[in-house]
Amino acid sequence: MLYKSTKNFLLTAFALIVLIPCSIVVLGTFKTDAEIYSTPLALPKNWTLDNFRTLFDSGGLITPFKNSVIVSISSVFITLLLASMAAYAIARSVTISGKVLFFLFTLGLAIPGQVNIIPIYVLFVKLHLNNSLIGLVLVNIALTLPISIFILSAFFKDLSKEMFEAASIDGAGHWRIFRSVALPLCRPAMGATGIFLFVICWNDLLYPLMLISELSKKTLPLILIDYRGEYFSSFSMLFTAIFVASIPMVIMYLFFQRSFIAGITAGAVKG
Numbered sequence: 001m002l003y004k005s006t007k008n009f010l011l012t013a014f015a016l017i018v019l020i021p022c023s024i025v026v027l028g029t030f031k032t033d034a035e036i037y038s039t040p041l042a043l044p045k046n047w048t049l050d051n052f053r054t055l056f057d058s059g060g061l062i063t064p065f066k067n068s069v070i071v072s073i074s075s076v077f078i079t080l081l082l083a084s085m086a087a088y089a090i091a092r093s094v095t096i097s098g099k100v101l102f103f104l105f106t107l108g109l110a111i112p113g114q115v116n117i118i119p120i121y122v123l124f125v126k127l128h129l130n131n132s133l134i135g136l137v138l139v140n141i142a143l144t145l146p147i148s149i150f151i152l153s154a155f156f157k158d159l160s161k162e163m164f165e166a167a168s169i170d171g172a173g174h175w176r177i178f179r180s181v182a183l184p185l186c187r188p189a190m191g192a193t194g195i196f197l198f199v200i201c202w203n204d205l206l207y208p209l210m211l212i213s214e215l216s217k218k219t220l221p222l223i224l225i226d227y228r229g230e231y232f233s234s235f236s237m238l239f240t241a242i243f244v245a246s247i248p249m250v251i252m253y254l255f256f257q258r259s260f261i262a263g264i265t266a267g268a269v270k271g
Helices: 002-028 033-038 050-058 062-092 096-110 113-126 133-158 161-169 174-185 187-203 206-211 220-225 235-266
Strands: none
Touching: 002 235, 033 235, 050 235, 062 096, 062 133, 062 174, 062 187, 062 220, 062 235, 096 133, 113 133, 113 206, 133 187, 133 206, 161 174, 174 187, 187 235, 206 220, 220 235
């Protein structure tokens, strides 16, 4: 009884911790700055879309939104492609080289990203990749590849070896086995990893702030900073921009949620 009551209390407290800030942001999109400061948790007195009109009429969100979409989708796609091939090779390796490669990739997880700031900046400036969306994509791939390999290799190792042996006996090579057997079975893991990577790339502020100075190459997190002034912050516009910026992440989650079910069904082994 005590355990159940404690569990319910902790779950309720955690839900409130998550829902209260989200409610402030969502309700703030329909309020003025004065209402947000005076009654942040109350319903808006007049439900209005003026903040959305102002945000889109200014035109300052369209280009950063497009840049964030390009960078995030490109980074996730290339990272998943490279990570799945590397994870498959590591999981299928029967020699010590597979363990060594796995150790080297996971070693990147132990190095804080902040340690690489100065080397990355110097390298990208010399390669003229600053103020470039390609540069942001390369940074995202380099930083998220180790964790992607770590997640996917664990999934590949749990797959039945008999399926790969049967495909090999039928004459399938490594590439055919990877494409026709391994990939369909790892759709759930690919979907979960894809959501994880997309959230990281979409919300990344550190490296765009370090590498991007041109207005035409800025991403959404950089533009959100502009709504915070030194002496005054327009929270109504900031909350509206955050709300709009969160929509793609929700859509991605819903999309991959459906792919989870499809992947599990396609990867089921029928006896």
